[in-house]
Amino acid sequence: MLSDLVSNSPFLGEVMSGNIPADPAIIARVYRSLRLIRRTEEEIARIYPSDKIKSPVHLSIGQEAVAVGVCDVLGDDDVMSATYRGHAAYLAKGGDLRQMMAELFGKAGGGAKGKAGSMHLVDMKANVLGMSAVVGTTIPIAAGYAFALGREGQGETERRITACFFGDGATEEGVFSETLNFAALHKLPVLFVCENNGFAIHSPLSNRWATEALCERVATYGIPTHSLDRDDVFTIRETAQKAADEIRHGGGPQFIECKTYRWREHVGPGEDYDDSYRNRADLEPWQARDQIKLTGDMLDAGERQAIDDEIETAIADAIQFAEDSPWPDPEELFNHVFAD
Amino acid sequence: MLSDLVSNSPFLGEVMSGNIPADPAIIARVYRSLRLIRRTEEEIARIYPSDKIKSPVHLSIGQEAVAVGVCDVLGDDDVMSATYRGHAAYLAKGGDLRQMMAELFGKAGGGAKGKAGSMHLVDMKANVLGMSAVVGTTIPIAAGYAFALGREGQGETERRITACFFGDGATEEGVFSETLNFAALHKLPVLFVCENNGFAIHSPLSNRWATEALCERVATYGIPTHSLDRDDVFTIRETAQKAADEIRHGGGPQFIECKTYRWREHVGPGEDYDDSYRNRADLEPWQARDQIKLTGDMLDAGERQAIDDEIETAIADAIQFAEDSPWPDPEELFNHVFAD
Amino acid sequence: MSSPTERSLSYVEALQEAVAQEMERDESVFVIGLNVDDHKAIQGTTQGLIDTFGPQRVMDTPLSEDAITGICIGAAMAGMRPVHVHIRMDFLMLCMNQLVNMAAKAHYMYAGQVSVPMVSRSIIGKSWGQGAQHSQGLHSMFMHVPGLKVVAPTNAYDAKGCMTAAIRDNNPVIFVEHRLLYSTDAPVPVEPYTVEFGKARISGQGTDITLVGVSYMLVECLAARDLLAEVGISAEVIDPVSLMPLDVDTIAASAEKTGRLLVVDNAWTAAGASAEIVAAVCERQAGTPLIVSRMGYAPTTCPTTPALEKGFYPNAATIASRAHAMVRPNDPAWVPDVEPTLPHEAAFRGPF
Amino acid sequence: MSSPTERSLSYVEALQEAVAQEMERDESVFVIGLNVDDHKAIQGTTQGLIDTFGPQRVMDTPLSEDAITGICIGAAMAGMRPVHVHIRMDFLMLCMNQLVNMAAKAHYMYAGQVSVPMVSRSIIGKSWGQGAQHSQGLHSMFMHVPGLKVVAPTNAYDAKGCMTAAIRDNNPVIFVEHRLLYSTDAPVPVEPYTVEFGKARISGQGTDITLVGVSYMLVECLAARDLLAEVGISAEVIDPVSLMPLDVDTIAASAEKTGRLLVVDNAWTAAGASAEIVAAVCERQAGTPLIVSRMGYAPTTCPTTPALEKGFYPNAATIASRAHAMVRPNDPAWVPDVEPTLPHEAAFRGPF
Numbered sequence A, B: 001m002l003s004d005l006v007s008n009s010p011f012l013g014e015v016m017s018g019n020i021p022a023d024p025a026i027i028a029r030v031y032r033s034l035r036l037i038r039r040t041e042e043e044i045a046r047i048y049p050s051d052k053i054k055s056p057v058h059l060s061i062g063q064e065a066v067a068v069g070v071c072d073v074l075g076d077d078d079v080m081s082a083t084y085r086g087h088a089a090y091l092a093k094g095g096d097l098r099q100m101m102a103e104l105f106g107k108a109g110g111g112a113k114g115k116a117g118s119m120h121l122v123d124m125k126a127n128v129l130g131m132s133a134v135v136g137t138t139i140p141i142a143a144g145y146a147f148a149l150g151r152e153g154q155g156e157t158e159r160r161i162t163a164c165f166f167g168d169g170a171t172e173e174g175v176f177s178e179t180l181n182f183a184a185l186h187k188l189p190v191l192f193v194c195e196n197n198g199f200a201i202h203s204p205l206s207n208r209w210a211t212e213a214l215c216e217r218v219a220t221y222g223i224p225t226h227s228l229d230r231d232d233v234f235t236i237r238e239t240a241q242k243a244a245d246e247i248r249h250g251g252g253p254q255f256i257e258c259k260t261y262r263w264r265e266h267v268g269p270g271e272d273y274d275d276s277y278r279n280r281a282d283l284e285p286w287q288a289r290d291q292i293k294l295t296g297d298m299l300d301a302g303e304r305q306a307i308d309d310e311i312e313t314a315i316a317d318a319i320q321f322a323e324d325s326p327w328p329d330p331e332e333l334f335n336h337v338f339a340d
Numbered sequence C, D: 001m002s003s004p005t006e007r008s009l010s011y012v013e014a015l016q017e018a019v020a021q022e023m024e025r026d027e028s029v030f031v032i033g034l035n036v037d038d039h040k041a042i043q044g045t046t047q048g049l050i051d052t053f054g055p056q057r058v059m060d061t062p063l064s065e066d067a068i069t070g071i072c073i074g075a076a077m078a079g080m081r082p083v084h085v086h087i088r089m090d091f092l093m094l095c096m097n098q099l100v101n102m103a104a105k106a107h108y109m110y111a112g113q114v115s116v117p118m119v120s121r122s123i124i125g126k127s128w129g130q131g132a133q134h135s136q137g138l139h140s141m142f143m144h145v146p147g148l149k150v151v152a153p154t155n156a157y158d159a160k161g162c163m164t165a166a167i168r169d170n171n172p173v174i175f176v177e178h179r180l181l182y183s184t185d186a187p188v189p190v191e192p193y194t195v196e197f198g199k200a201r202i203s204g205q206g207t208d209i210t211l212v213g214v215s216y217m218l219v220e221c222l223a224a225r226d227l228l229a230e231v232g233i234s235a236e237v238i239d240p241v242s243l244m245p246l247d248v249d250t251i252a253a254s255a256e257k258t259g260r261l262l263v264v265d266n267a268w269t270a271a272g273a274s275a276e277i278v279a280a281v282c283e284r285q286a287g288t289p290l291i292v293s294r295m296g297y298a299p300t301t302c303p304t305t306p307a308l309e310k311g312f313y314p315n316a317a318t319i320a321s322r323a324h325a326m327v328r329p330n331d332p333a334w335v336p337d338v339e340p341t342l343p344h345e346a347a348f349r350g351p352f
């Protein structure tokens, strides 16, 4: 039993907080999702210098657990909104991998036929709302979608919900406060999730936040908040599960702030620990708690290998799909300016 | 002695909170300011139907105490910023009455030669920053002015401060939150004052605020806050005095939320208790505590009469000044598009 | 007795009726904006909606233009049809990011996976001291950005038909309403109908010069046409109705006929709708000499005092004068001796 | 050896030098904006300023474009001279309210009691998948509003001179910088100097057609001129440098000489700078036949993929082709057989 494994493992107990789920299928699913994201982004980073991907990529390597912990408790018909740093959330919510890769390659097979690129991923079939390169802009849009879901679910005991991801920087935009007020006032079914990685590009929180009392502030709107000081995937999952249940039953919005850490540079495939704004030593505690390693260690070796193999196949297939996909037709430039 | 009078007056003690100042000159000054504003606006309301004042007027009748209580503790070289409902603050800060009246009449003798009108009053000689008809816009500008004052006062024990007035509605605009964060982060010498009259035009707080925990929210930025549940002028003055002192000595921004009540319609000279969004009964407790009456009653009859007479003379003079002032020259239209 | 389908409505009533009928017809339509539910009902344009449709479909809001616009975009993506009301067009500046960076682009950027059927109603003020921040006609900014439609109907008939069309449109529509048009009447059918975007109207025929009047300036152009007729100049007056799409064909054909084009906008001219119309027409003139000119707000901020505001806006007399100079360049300048204020305007009183 | 006053600087270095010199000269100048103080130093344009002037004069900020703009306006009213940096022009949409409703209007609305000497630096992106929201040239919106100045220098010399002038100007200046110009070099004097706003430059003389290139499109127009020369067409190329004020005189004089005007903007054409330039020139042509045309972004949102982005922007070849058709309308259409990508552009690599 996995839970036995865990309780027998003081090492895991030390570095990992939260209840390890009793159901091994959940652990496997979470591991799969984490690893799929990590490996996909590592492949993107590998391919990037070839100039096949001509759009800014903001990798979430290191931050996967927030997206995975939250999205794991969403239903297929729940909706998810994220940012230009959105690969993790896109995949965690079940966004199409082939379409994503083709989108990054700028090909016609992309989810948006190459019009979007990495920063504006979308997959409405998986209820992945389109992402935005302008920080904070998707927050009210996610709430607006939740507004519609709330109307649709009126009278039902359960309603669909929207999970809305954004960074610490986004909370500084006025629209964040405006949206919180409106969402709380109208009890919208939206789960706000702040991925606090401590930086906006290279700017540390101390240059941007008067205090770190973000959760306290959000709570003044009457919104239940959850402050997580590290990104242990099962803690996040447990927190999100409870929050999502309450939202689903009409309790109105909730808010999770989860500390996390961006392992790579703000934009682009590389690392940037020599660039003066942070030190590799800052990374180490986060790497020591690498959620992919930890969850992987909970699986038995064979199961894990099978998942890993399946992931490699899927990624290779997606890359091949992207390579093989044609360029969009020049006429495509003029499509979709207006909806019919 | 006035303080004797007060302690002998259980009636005053009941309806008025805060320490009545020991210095009778202060009481007289506060009374004068309150009454000047009330009488000026009553005259504006009287003149309005004549169509001599062709600009929207947002009267502060009933709300004078907030402006007066705060501005009484400002020095001449402190700066004040207010809204389109700004007659009270303008006069309380020492703005020129003649120029104000001529401005409302649209005459060349106006502080802005008629270009501004009631909604954009300005008097930089009295350090009255220009007002704005777009709710919330002046909040960051007041903070920016304070930013400059803070730089200028660096190293000094005391610095000039900015007092920034705005309504409850303005706190819903994102720029309010953004400004609080920046002001707290950089310890700007600014006193934020929210005149919470419970309405934005006719919209009650309950349609706009998820909760009433405004002060709690502001406090999460590390900003000391003061919540006043009624607009007793000496409580306001005392609160502002203490806050202004701390700000002046480098303590950073503070925030006062003061409940108050707009006695007249949102815009225009009349009352609107028959208009379905509120009842005359709501007005009554506020009128019972009318600060002009209460402070006037603290003065001896002769002194009070002298003040009243002086005010009537000043207002009559200002109206005459406005009447006599010429219209701006048509060429004036093209002045001031760009500064040299 | 006129038949019910021929009754006359004011612009205000026409707007109200269009929205009420669309709300009746389609559950996904809702009205949102500060004070849409109060007794003043946005000058009457939302009159009675709260009683008929309730607070869930006629929603007051906080002062949060940016977020509310985003809320509308999100709701629209989910299939609702918000009508967002701004009592001043000036306030659209607070939600430019949502309108320009999201509403205009979502359908394209996401290659058709979502659409954003929403209407942003925005009112332009004039006179009674609206001043710098309550008088701006900023429609040109929205014409500039692909993905947005912009309409500015000038009479009650078009107001109803354009509003119905705007609500049914699957794209974000900036709906421009000039306050001085609110009290004007026109025959308005009872039944719902749409006015197609991208078709200009010839509001008055003529042969010597083409006057294009945007929004309220159409009214001034029509008055100018009367003044010009008195001195024997025949002006054709065109109402573009919709600015994006813009019916260049109709305007260009008229200009070709008259040889002269004067575009009068209810806005500044610099990089504005008037520049677009003049440039678009001139691009089509392959060497045919055409005399063109633009009028609009003075190149200044709008002053509050009526003494200066007078000079800020074009009016029938200044338009007629300019047209006269274009038609008869060798004659001495002529300014018709009339009050610059038209009856509707004179009837409009403050404070609001 | 070239004398020190004749050394060559890149556009980036020129901007940096202008700001550094003005900060040196005037204590009231400060730089504010997200990441202005980091190791990347806004592509190098703020390089070293934090070391020389310290964190009080080179300030990182929260992501709060609207409030920071207001802070700048307030500080400017109090006598400071902020230089506010936006790494994308698209982000100006977040502070339109402060720029349009306050910065542009304060001096006028308060009849000169305050002025607002501030600079909003805004960078336009292109290529490498900048996409819908990181590529917009939105200068036209600012040209529309009286009280704002708008400049878009296209070379290092003008970059320094315009920046110095912008900082010394007592009005809000929107400073438009195209990223593809950043690496271009020009001789730049060491001493501070100003380039006067409202004076266009003739960047290349010609007789058959006038090409006006706004911002980066000037570079494409110059390349088009070379292509046109090969087929015997002589194009005059004009760089407006400043868009508001706009030097219509110079452009109109050239157009009168050549009889043809093609305006190419680094922006959409609808109600844009190109419309303004065409309309302003046509207004001056009293019946002289003039052939005019505009080019700019495709009337679409900007797509991310290079396969579609190619068609979104005008380039030397498409400009030359259009110019050719204007000069020789009866010839068959001609498209020069060249790569649409100029060397600077090709040298530019992502991710940022």
Ligand SMILES: Cc1ncc(C[n+]2csc(CCOP(=O)(O)OP(=O)(O)O)c2C)c(N)n1
Pocket: A085, A133, A134, A135, A136, A166, A167, A168, A169, A170, A171, A197, A199, A200, A201, A266, D034, D063, D087, D091, D094
């Ligand atoms: C409105 C806006 N301002 C500035 C930027 C430039 N920018 C791009 S990413 C970024 C950092 C945002 O930080 P955060 O929200 O914490 O997200 P993270 O990148 O850390 O995931 C900034 C400032 C932007 N894209 N949008």
Ligand SMILES: Cc1ncc(C[n+]2csc(CCOP(=O)(O)OP(=O)(O)O)c2C)c(N)n1
Pocket: B085, B133, B134, B135, B136, B166, B167, B168, B169, B170, B171, B197, B199, B200, B201, B266, C034, C063, C087, C091, C094
């Ligand atoms: C940004 C903006 N949105 C809407 C309006 C319309 N409006 C004018 S006054 C007002 C009420 C503002 O309420 P509050 O801030 O409480 O001030 P009060 O009028 O009560 O003094 C509104 C909504 C405006 N002027 N500006």
Ligand SMILES: [Mg+2]
Pocket: A167, A168, A169, A195, A196, A197, A198, A199, A200, A201
């Ligand atoms: Mg971050």
Ligand SMILES: [Mg+2]
Pocket: B167, B168, B169, B195, B196, B197, B198, B199, B200, B201
């Ligand atoms: Mg209020």
